[in-house]
Amino acid sequence: MEAIKTSVVEFMPGATITIDDDKCIGCRKCVEVCPQDVYELVRRPGETDPNKEFKSVAIAPEKCILCLSCLEICAKDAIYIDGQQ
Amino acid sequence: MAGPLLKEQLIKPRYDWQRLTNQIVEKLELKYEPVGVYIIPTENSERYEKFFEELPKPAGRLTYCQAVDTVRGSTNYSKLKERPDILLLKGKDFLCSAGAANLGFYDLPEPIKNGERDFLLRRFPSLEASRVTREMIPHFDPGSTADVIVFKLSKAPVDPHVVLVFGNPAQILSLEGPYVMKTGGRLQVDVLGTCGVCAEMTVSPLLNRKMNLSTLCGGARSHAFKDPTEMGLGIPGSEFPDLIENLLERQNIPKRQDLPKALQ
Numbered sequence: 142m143e144a145i146k147t148s149v150v151e152f153m154p155g156a157t158i159t160i161d162d163d164k165c166i167g168c169r170k171c172v173e174v175c176p177q178d179v180y181e182l183v184r185r186p187g188e189t190d191p192n193k194e195f196k197s198v199a200i201a202p203e204k205c206i207l208c209l210s211c212l213e214i215c216a217k218d219a220i221y222i223d224g225q226q
Numbered sequence: 227m228a229g230p231l232l233k234e235q236l237i238k239p240r241y242d243w244q245r246l247t248n249q250i251v252e253k254l255e256l257k258y259e260p261v262g263v264y265i266i267p268t269e270n271s272e273r274y275e276k277f278f279e280e281l282p283k284p285a286g287r288l289t290y291c292q293a294v295d296t297v298r299g300s301t302n303y304s305k306l307k308e309r310p311d312i313l314l315l316k317g318k319d320f321l322c323s324a325g326a327a328n329l330g331f332y333d334l335p336e337p338i339k340n341g342e343r344d345f346l347l348r349r350f351p352s353l354e355a356s357r358v359t360r361e362m363i364p365h366f367d368p369g370s371t372a373d374v375i376v377f378k379l380s381k382a383p384v385d386p387h388v389v390l391v392f393g394n395p396a397q398i399l400s401l402e403g404p405y406v407m408k409t410g411g412r413l414q415v416d417v418l419g420t421c422g423v424c425a426e427m428t429v430s431p432l433l434n435r436k437m438n439l440s441t442l443c444g445g446a447r448s449h450a451f452k453d454p455t456e457m458g459l460g461i462p463g464s465e466f467p468d469l470i471e472n473l474l475e476r477q478n479i480p481k482r483q484d485l486p487k488a489l490q
Contacts, residue, residue, distance in 0.1 A: 150317055223287050
């Protein structure tokens, strides 16, 4: 007799994350809310506008668990996951 | 295994969903027709997946609420050239891990399960409150679901396990009465405003075997349901035909002269 399938399918983390540099104001909110430390704030080289001094970079998209917190928190709609906002 | 006779016996719709759809859409003047949901459990997946292998699958990841919004005819999130009326979804197709986990495809990723994710969004004053709330969101056992089929109700390829109706509060109100008042009582609603379409409208009606209402959730409203006047209702598919019958019956108020003389 065939065994009944009950095995738990593991969730596979990872996503294609794109950040629109023109929209990102480096507010750090995505860094703060991401439970997987996917994002990091980096200084924009040569930037003189104090409001654009930093920008967010997805340094570990392979760790993304698709919780979509970053999309929810980004006030500038700068983040795309698999092409979606 | 899974020959034409077996398919006929197991999945042939017992109800005329086209007629039921027309009746509810016409009576309530719904903008979009309801959506049917059919769940293929993992333990039967080999047999049942063969019945539905020809159904359209999304060409990219999307959230469950986007899939529902796609088949009902609002927007096409499927990345298919033409908007499909039916979509067969597997765990890998989900852009929202919480929705897929609620529907039983896999276990919640740990940072969501332990409450960290919602706590970091400053939704809760404590990690414990966040964890307990997440735990209480209706969900199927992890790994219990292999596929979910969502479809425009009029195109039902099978009797739906759940029917999702979207409308304004007045339209949803029109369905509460016929549902509750046939037997009498109250409708205890299982709602939080998180995981609205997946947990509250789809999973809850199946786990509790009764209608549930939802104000939808932030995710659904951000990713798919853009009309802020819309809310939703989920009902076990087996109860939907009776609901429509009761809805139509209630419109049929007899004129006084048609009543028995003793009641006039």
